Amino acid sequence: MQVARLPRDPGPAAWNRLLPEPEPPVPLEGKQTADWLVIGAGFAGLAAAHRLSKLSPGDRIMVLDAVRVGDGPAGRNSGFMIDLPHDLTSDDYGGALQTDLAQTEDNRRGIAHAAEMATEFGLSEEAFTMSGKINGAATAKGDARNKAFAGHLSAMGEPSEMFDAAQMRKITGTQYYQSGLFTPGSAMIQPAMFVRGVAVGLRSNRLTIHENSPVTALERQGDWVATTPKGQVTAPRVILAVNGHLNSFGYLPGRLMHVFTYASMTRVLTAKESACLGGQAVWGLTPADPMGTTVRRISGTGGDRIIIRNRFTFDPTMEVDATRIDDVARDHDTAFAARFPMLPHVTMEHRWGGRLCLSRNGVQVIGELDEGLYSACCQNGLGTAKGTLAGGLAAELAIGQSSPALKRALGAADPSRLPPVPIAKLGAALHLRWNEWRAGREL
Ligand SMILES: Cc1cc2nc3c(=O)[nH]c(=O)nc-3n(C[C@H](O)[C@H](O)[C@H](O)COP(=O)(O)OP(=O)(O)OC[C@H]3O[C@@H](n4cnc5c(N)ncnc54)[C@H](O)[C@@H]3O)c2cc1C
Known part of the structure; x- marks a missing residue:
């Protein structure tokens, strides 16, 4: 099967640009064999390779990626590795109680696997830390969503804490937020540092x-x-960890939604600007309204900076052109100026976008696609946790291990069929723009 499309990632992977240059890449050359081939070196591919290396020590495991580790979507995200339900198509992230309980258990399994790798490979707190997270609310509607979600969490038996406007200001330095909902079980990562650190660790495991x-x-x-421009690998078992590019390999046509989201990162804040902003040196907020703006303030490798993420676009071709980045840049700048009026001269140094893969019914694609060919794809926008989960489960399935999480994944429905592309595109565009407009000051 010819691969229909190769990944194209718009703009720089800014998190990766903050890090020292990696060793030069070693593209595949010539004809090689392996016991296991993993295609894709994002969260899912790296987790699959790690699990295989534990369950089948001594086997030859090879991972291929179209780009450098940390340059793909795994190095482009906002770094919230979330344990709780995070349904981007909902009003407040929550869904049906039983589904959300199962999702939380699964997400925690993914996070535990990530934590295991972080410990094994000696990653820093900057790369991976179990910090919990806050849903920031900028409006009364956002506050109501936070309260509704807190009620849902309480029904799930999950702890949470409401912060008032003064507490939010103490954390963030800005008066923009009316309230915040803190939940303790999420990890925060510097995404490129995390995936590159894991890749270095895996290499040291041969x-x-x-x-x-x-x-x-x-x-x-x-x-x-598997054929690449300069080489070929023959392997009896393959794990596809390419998220939405599963379609490019010919699987699940018409059932995967390809969505882009976008981010901008400021230049380094001066000491004076950081002092003027106040608040804590490191924090992150997901929006109380899923269509709103995610904000992170970071301090560490690459200096003190702020990162803004918002906007979703539906792009069935899995590609966007440069004008899209210019278009969303306006929304990023508006969101930044509204939140940080005390930093009028701070400009954006990097702007980028990246792919998400969603299914209409929120299921992942974890299973055996063909004899010896396994999938760890479709992470529904929460690939840091769900991708890690999917990679681990696909490896366990391929090795023949079982677990309640794997049984659940295998018992899941197929992704629902999408309407024909022109209708889906129009419908999604209207739906996204309407919901972004409704998000108001949460955007
Ligand atoms: C701006 C932004 C913010 C985000 N914020 C968050 C967040 O806070 N939390 C969260 O959980 N998620 C977030 N996401 C989503 C998250 O990044 C993805 O869900 C996650 O990267 C998916 O992981 P994955 O390993 O399944 O796929 P990917 O990370 O996409 O990795 C798949 C890899 O496969 C490779 N590949 C594809 N085709 C081929 C081929 N033919 N040959 C070889 N290699 C191939 C790609 O190059 C890629 O590196 C965000 C995304 C963006 C863009």
Whole structure:
């Protein structure tokens, strides 16, 4: 099967640009064999490779990615590894009680796996920390959403704490937020630092990762044969960890929604600007309204900066052009100016976008697609936790292990069919713009 499309990531992976240059890549060359091939080195691929290396020590495990580790979506996100339900299509992230209890258990399994890797590979607190997270509310409606979500969490038996406007100001330095809902179980990551740290650790466990090695064809000739521009790998078992690009490999056509979201990162704040802002040096807020703006303030490698993320666009081709970044930049600048009027001269240094993959019914694609070919895809916008979960479960399935989480994943429905592309595109565009407009000052 020829791979229909290769990934194209718009703008720089800013988190990765903050880090020292990595060792030069070693693209795949010549004909090679492996016991296991993992395609994709994001959260899912790295977790799958890690789990395989534990469950089948001594096996030859190879990972291929089209780009450098940390340059793909795994290094482009806001770094909230969330344990609780996080349904982006809902009003307040919550859903049906039983589904949310199961999701939380699954997300925590993904986070525990990430924590295990962070400990094993000696990652810093900047790369991975169990800090909990806050849903920030800028409006009375947002505050009501926070309260509704807190009620839902209470019904789930989950702890949470409401912060008032004064507490929010103490944390963030800005008067923008009326309230915040703190929940303790999420991790925060510097996403590029995390995935690169895991990749370095895996390599030291004698696992091979070839970057800049896009798979252009994948065929079964007895074993599976993956072709890249300069090489070929033959392996009996393959794990596809390419998120929405599962479609590009010919699977689940018409059932995966390809959505982009976007972020901007400021230049380094001066000491005077940081003092003028006040608040804590490191914090992060997801919006009380899922269509709102995520904000992070960071301090560490690459200096003190603020990162703004908002807007979703539905792009079935999995590609966007440069004008899109200019378009969303206006919304980022508006969101920044509204929250940080005390920093009028702070400009954005990096702007970028990245792909999410969602299914209409919120299910992941974890399972065996064909003999010896496994999927760890469709993370529904929460790939840090769900991708790590999917990678671990796909590896366990391929090895023949079982667990309640794997049984649940295998018992899940297929992703629902989408309407024909023109209708889906129009419907999604209207739906997203309407909900973004409704988000008001939460955007
Ligand atoms: C701005 C932004 C903010 C976000 N914020 C958050 C957040 O706070 N929390 C959260 O959980 N999620 C967030 N996300 C989503 C998150 O980044 C994704 O869900 C996650 O990266 C998916 O993980 P994955 O490993 O499944 O896929 P990916 O990270 O997309 O990794 C798949 C890899 O497969 C590779 N690949 C694809 N096709 C091929 C091929 N043919 N050959 C070789 N390699 C191939 C790609 O290059 C890619 O590196 C955000 C995303 C963006 C863009």
